[in-house]
Amino acid sequence: MPMLSLRVNGKDQNADVDPNTPLLWVLRDSLGLVGTKFGCGMALCGACTVLADGEPIRACSTPAGSVAGKNITTIEGLARSQTQLHPLQEAWIEHDVPQCGYCQAGQLMSASALLARTPQPTDAQIDSAMAGNLCRCGTYQRIRAAIHTAAGKLAKSKA
Amino acid sequence: MNAPSNPAIAADESLRALMQSVEQATPALPMRAVKVDRRAFLKLTGLAGGGLTLGFVLGGQTTDAATAPADFAPNAFLRISSKGSILIYNKGPEIGQGIKTAFPLIIAEELDALWTDVVVEQAPVNPTVYGNQSAGGSRSIPSSWDQLRKAGAVARAMLVSAAAAAWKVPVEECTTRDSAVWNGKRKLTYGALATRAATLPVPDAATIKLKERSEYRLLGKSYTGVDNRKVVTGAPLFGIDQQLPGLKFAVFEKCPATGGKVRSANLDELKRLPGVRDAFVIEGNGKPTEVMAGVAIVADSTWAAFEARKQLRVEWDESSASKDSWSALTKRAADLGRLPTGETTTLNVGATADALKAAAKTVEGFYTYPFVSHAPLEPQNCTAWSHDGILELWSPTQTADRSLATLSGALGLPVDKIKVNQTRVGGGFGRRLMNDYACEAGAIAQRFAGPVKLMWTREQDMAHDFYRPGGFHSLAGGVDAEGKLVAWRNHFISFTTDGKNPVSGGNLPDQEFPAQNVPNYQLTQTLLPLVTPCGPWRAPRSCSVAWVIQSFLHELSAAANRDHRDFLLEVMGEPRLLPGGLNTARAADVIKLVTEKAGWGRKLPAGHGLGLAFHFSHAGHFAEVAEVSVDADKRIRLHRMVVAGDIGPIVNMSGANNQCEGGVIDGFSTMLGLEITMENGRVEQSNFHQYPILRIADQPRVEVHFIQSDNPPTGVGEPALPPVAPAICNAIYAAVGHRVRTLPLTKEGFSAG
Secondary structure (H helix, E strand, O other): OOOEEEEOEEEEEOOOOOOEEEEEHHHHHHHOOOOOOOOOOOOOOOOOOOEOOOEEEEHHOOOOHHHHHOEEOOOOOOOOOOOOOOHHHHHHHOOOOOOOOOOHHHHHHHHHHHHHHHHOHHHHHHHHHOOOOOOOOOOOHHHHHHHHHHHHHHHHHHH | OEEEEEEEEHHHHHHHHHHHHHOOOOOOOOOOOOOOHHHHHEEEOOOOOEEEEEEEOOOOOOOOOOOOOOOOOOOOOEOOOOOEEEEEEOOOOOOOOOOHHHHHHHHHHHHHHHHEEEEEEEEOOOOOHHHOEEEOOOOOHHHHHHHHHHHHHHHHHHHHHHHHHOOOOHHHHHHEOOEEEEEEEEEEEEHHHHHHHHHOOOOOOOOOOOOOOOHHOOOOOOOOOHHHHHHHHHHEHHHHHHHOOEEEEEEEEEEEOOOOOOEEOOOOOOOOOOOEEEEEEOOOOOOOOOOOOEEEEEEOHHHHHHHHHHHHOOOEEEOOOOOOOHHHHHHHHHHHHOOOOOOOEEEEEEHHHHHHOOEEEEEEEEEOOOOOOOOOOOEEEEEEEEEEOEEEEOOOEEEEHHHHHHHHHOOOHHHHHHEEEEEEEOOOOHHHOOOOOHHHHHHHHHHOOOEEEEEEOOOHHHOOOOOOOOEEEEEEEEEEEOHHHHHHEEEEEEEEOOOOEEEEOOOOOOOOOOOOOOOOOEEEEEEEOOOOOOOOOOOOOHHHHHHHHHHHHHHHHHHHOOHHHHHHHHHHHOOOOOOOOOEEEHOOOHHHHHHHHHOOOOOOOEEEEEEEEEEEOOEEEEEEEEEEEEEOOOOOEEEEEEEEEEEEOOOHHHHOOOOOOOOHHHHHHHHHOOOHHOOOEEEEEOOOOOOHHHHHHHHOOEEEEOOOOOOOOOOOOOOOOOOOHHHHHHHHHHHHHOOOEEOOOHHHOOOOO
């Protein structure tokens, strides 16, 4: 089987898999990046959300071969460095967003794509951008608040 | 009648035992102090780096420090290093209820530790050392409160003794705060005292004075979860995240109708598929809570296993499998519901038939709610590995302690040959009180050399749950000329697997409100045969019956033209503690608080309404007010939910609020659009497109208020959920005059919007 080459979190990676394998399982089983979660396998819950060239995609339903050559960002690559978290991650901790925490990687990736194109989103824009991400524990109120807080942090850091 | 070998009966027996253990204590009564003798505290010496470590053993354990083997070291709550770091082991499963933060806070409070010095790690599974290591029934806090406080207080006393000896002053002249012992202005940090404290005798826990609430420095404030940094950076935490060298990946396919057995399967064909290592039939022991018959496929990756599963062809023997049909059951129940009474009388107080006849006004109603699934976002999974004469498992379970005996029985292994590691759990809601996925993983690992991770698909998770049972209530009630509640009759139609007992979560106890609050009360019951496994779902029983009871109560107050708040307070009556734990004074207090905070009685725009409901469960008293609007197309919007609860003192305010916020969303999501139906024994919903869990756009504003009474602290994972559905339905009635008697709301033509 030919090696599949992927660029994940700024690093070139090779995996010995069929290119039709969903990106999710290449990340989790081949590359050991288990932060991206399996929830439904049908792009219904958003637990597997990662970015491909900055756009949120559902890794459970994306053949890995189709994103070869794109910059894949997973939750492991969201922080700016080992010591500096992304403002969204900081806001998630400040608002104590997680309950079980299982959906939060996907929530954060969707939120990061939102803030990248809409730095000061309204509640309606948040609801629209986050519509694909289920939280079974019901932490939506805190997710909304944390996105606003992170937007504020970003504005401050740019000012 | 079902044969005794019926799989549903086997499931129900173990579930009934489980429910009993979860509910055994009478929650609102003063708690029985955990009896601990002096030897129960193990002082563990000889640790690398020195320092003070305290193990904790429940009464009856006779191990003493002198004979404790060196490897007792991890079986402790607390380790203080000479460098000053304070390691606290969390004994219970973290399922999203926040216990990994709350338990260590309780220990740290009595220890007088600085929270920023504390590092938390998950404890090993060892019920002999740790006692209860389960999460169920919102019992974690009440059942461990004294145990954890004493663990912290004993350590503090030893540190004080060490400091007093160093200073040559009486212990009475020493105080503690911020991880240090103080004598006037001089201090010795716990780190500096650790090595000396480790040489001291362990004091008798009974002689140690615990703090008064007024002395708390940590409890009651807001703390972010101890694992939040790991959660937001994607660090491996969950069952599904387990990685081991040489790990293989398995799927296990069972008959879609509970109880089907494997007649034949295309195993040879499967074994030739790419990436497949093995495929075999597991006969199982016929218990849905353990191992049912099925086909295991082990492969090099999860995806290879999932792909192989698509090629799996099984001929099932369904001769003893479920034939359950929800449509037939609802039709039968509707017929039975025309009868005022059922097959058996559960409770008869006063003369209900006469009181109904004499009542100034009577109301009748037939209420229906569906089966629902737990659908935790992390599908069931478990990693298992037979090695070095033991079976080791990494299990996302709510019942780590009880899983040992379950695995032992299911797999034919002695308990001491089984090691269970607790992982973080991606949602419990009661689903993971059962350990079927762990038993299956263990059974596969017994047949396969090397570590194996069993992964369920979402579809398997939805098809093989222990469902919240549906149910039917045929009700009649009466009020007198003053509008006072005088009679309540309920013919409850539920399910049974053994022909005698209601299924797990499908019972209605004698003490359920308003049995003790109305002079004439009659509860009768008819049980329909069922095979589909049922089990505890967040606030079992309460999650469904509170809707019926609190909705019907509102029907009666509306019929009497009464203000519902006044009516509800009148039904509560004099302040008293009722058998079962309902304290009518605490109930009245939360009803008064929630109506005040919600602006009860204020004028609202047309199409808007406020609805009030109360429920007591899991020792928690909760009242809630919903504000909804309904448009001409029956589109409903929940604008705001105000929650008032009394669970005694709060441990972590952020965590407690989060549980209530989540309980409101879970309750709303479920009553709005979720139902599980089955035909020919097969569940018809397969994934989230057919089981539409609420999304962010439908999130209401949720406000939570606590009355921190001086009662013992109790749990908050469940009791905020039951009042949600009736508060919303009562608000719909207030808004548009439509009485909802069938859930989910979509059944009566409502939709979110």
